[in-house]
Amino acid sequence: MADQEECARLVRLLTVEGEDPAAGWVASVAVSLRGRASQAEIDRELRELYGALVAALGKGSLDSHDEAFGEVRALLTELSRAKARQGFTPTETAISIFGLKSALEPLLTGSIDDVRLYLRFGRLLDELGLFTVETHTRAREELISAQAEQLLELSTPVVKLWDGVIGVPLVGTLDSARTMVVMEKMLQALIDTGSEQAIIDITGVPAVDTQVAQHLLKTVVAARLMGAECTISGIRPQIAQTIVALGIDFGDITTKATLADALRHALKRSGVDLPGRTR
Amino acid sequence: MSERVPVLKIGDVLLVSIQTDLDDQAVLNLQDDLAARVVESEARGVVIDITAVEIVDSFVGRMLATIASISRLLDAETVVVGMRPAVAITLVELGLSLGGVRTALTLEKGLLALQRSGLRPADGPADPTAS
Numbered sequence: 579m580a581d582q583e584e585c586a587r588l589v590r591l592l593t594v595e596g597e598d599p600a601a602g603w604v605a606s607v608a609v610s611l612r613g614r615a616s617q618a619e620i621d622r623e624l625r626e627l628y629g630a631l632v633a634a635l636g637k638g639s640l641d642s643h644d645e646a647f648g649e650v651r652a653l654l655t656e657l658s659r660a661k662a663r664q665g666f667t668p669t670e671t672a673i674s675i676f677g678l679k680s681a682l683e684p685l686l687t688g689s690i691d692d693v694r695l696y697l698r699f700g701r702l703l704d705e706l707g708l709f710t711v712e713t714h715t716r717a718r719e720e721l722i723s724a725q726a727e728q729l730l731e732l733s734t735p736v737v738k739l740w741d742g743v744i745g746v747p748l749v750g751t752l753d754s755a756r757t758m759v760v761m762e763k764m765l766q767a768l769i770d771t772g773s774e775q776a777i778i779d780i781t782g783v784p785a786v787d788t789q790v791a792q793h794l795l796k797t798v799v800a801a802r803l804m805g806a807e808c809t810i811s812g813i814r815p816q817i818a819q820t821i822v823a824l825g826i827d828f829g830d831i832t833t834k835a836t837l838a839d840a841l842r843h844a845l846k847r848s849g850v851d852l853p854g855r856t857r
Numbered sequence: 858m859s860e861r862v863p864v865l866k867i868g869d870v871l872l873v874s875i876q877t878d879l880d881d882q883a884v885l886n887l888q889d890d891l892a893a894r895v896v897e898s899e900a901r902g903v904v905i906d907i908t909a910v911e912i913v914d915s916f917v918g919r920m921l922a923t924i925a926s927i928s929r930l931l932d933a934e935t936v937v938v939g940m941r942p943a944v945a946i947t948l949v950e951l952g953l954s955l956g957g958v959r960t961a962l963t964l965e966k967g968l969l970a971l972q973r974s975g976l977r978p979a980d981g982p983a984d985p986t987a988s
Contacts, residue, residue: 758946765942774962800945805938805960805967 582638584695589635591685592628600628603681610673614666624674627653631678640698642705651709658710662717671714675707734760736767743775743844744768745837749782757793761800768806775844776801779837781812791826798831807847809833811840862887864894870902870971871895871933872964876909884920891924895931902971903928906964908939918953925958934974935959938967 592599604624608617630649637646654675661671679700686692734756739745746764750756764776778794780786786794794810801808811834813821821828834840845852860883865872871894873887895903905921925935936959948955961967 761946762942765945768962769942772962774966796949799954800942800949803937803945803948803955803960804940804942805962 581640584698585635585638585640587691587695588699589632591682592632592635594685599681599685600625602684603628603677606677606680607674610677611666611670614670615664623653623657627657627674628678640702642702642709647706650706654706654710655713658714659717662714663721668711668714672707672710675703675710679703730756730759734763736763738767738771738773739777739841740845740848740850742771742773742848743777743841744771744773745777745779745841747779747782747837751785752783752790752793754789754793757797761797764797765800765804768801768804774806775848776806776808777837777840777844778808778810779812779840780810780817781814781837783812783817786817786821786826788824788826791821791824791828795828795831807832807844809840809843811835811837861890864890866894866898866900869900870904870968871898871900872904872906874906874909878910878912879917879920881916884917888920888924888927892927892931895928895933900933903933903935904964904967904971905935905937906939906967907937907944908941908964910944911941913944913947915951915953918948918951918955921958922953922955925955929957934971936961936967936970938962938964 604621607624608615608620611620627650630653634644634646634650639646641647642651657674658671682696682699686696735747737745737747744764744767746760748760752760760778764778767773768776778797780794783790798808798810809832810828813833813835832840832843834843842852860877862873862875862879862883864887865874871891873891875887879887891903894900903924905924907921910917921937925937928935937955938961940960959967959970961970
């Protein structure tokens, strides 16, 4: 049987007068989604997809990469993106396509031609199913990278503590990308505020290894190049032990246990008279 | 023909304001000029203003360190002022920390720093609060 004939037969099977193969499909998909999407919504989506699929088959093509399937692919992209954003799993997304196989089953007569036809159709649906999963994954990845970017922005504030003193409270693990953002933001803030003292507070950094230390050192040296003094504060006892055990040398960089100590130090360096305890 | 960077004298201090991105020849010329001027004018301080410099390479970075070393030999203290964040980051990534060079955020603060170490940037007595 040629492609054309197979397609024609498929279209005939899928659009039998008085019967509704799509109904079984919609029902099976609705069951698998366990009421997480409304019946009406599923029905609308799938019937649209069904229509596009029959139309594509009507054009005599069984190749999912063919131009005739453009409309189907567009609908699937939209569907799996929406599902990805709503937090559905890839299985729950792909079932929308694979479910169509079982919808076709009761329509077949069991002749050898029908078996061959079913296999061809199954292959087509497999390809479309893979396409759906791929789109779903891509949408999730986009979501993740967008969130990572937001996190990067959120987690690196530069605050002004005093005239001529800025503070950078770091929270979370430091990696190269974050350090770069922190460094740029801090150096820019030095210029914008005309500050000569900067305090990097690492109370919220869970662990310091050689790489993190390297990043901190770079930031301090860059600040120095611009003519500002940089103090590192918030080194917890556990972290102090790790730093020494790793043999990291902070050289002549001032380190303080708490932000308060660092602020006191910075103010003293910038010539502000402080009452009370002197150190 | 590379253009030459002007070296201005204010009191005891020589001021070099670099306004364009320098090529290698201009850097060498500046080094020559500055060494000659420090001797000739008996300057005690050198301020290099790089506010306008947006791109540096390792050659320019080394030039700053070299000029500082030369000036120190001739008994003049060097302050590099107005370095941009991007330039600072580049120098750090290149591994140039300019160990012996003093730095300041702005020209004003640079002059003040020299003043504190007992220099007269202009006519008038040295800063009485100097340590």
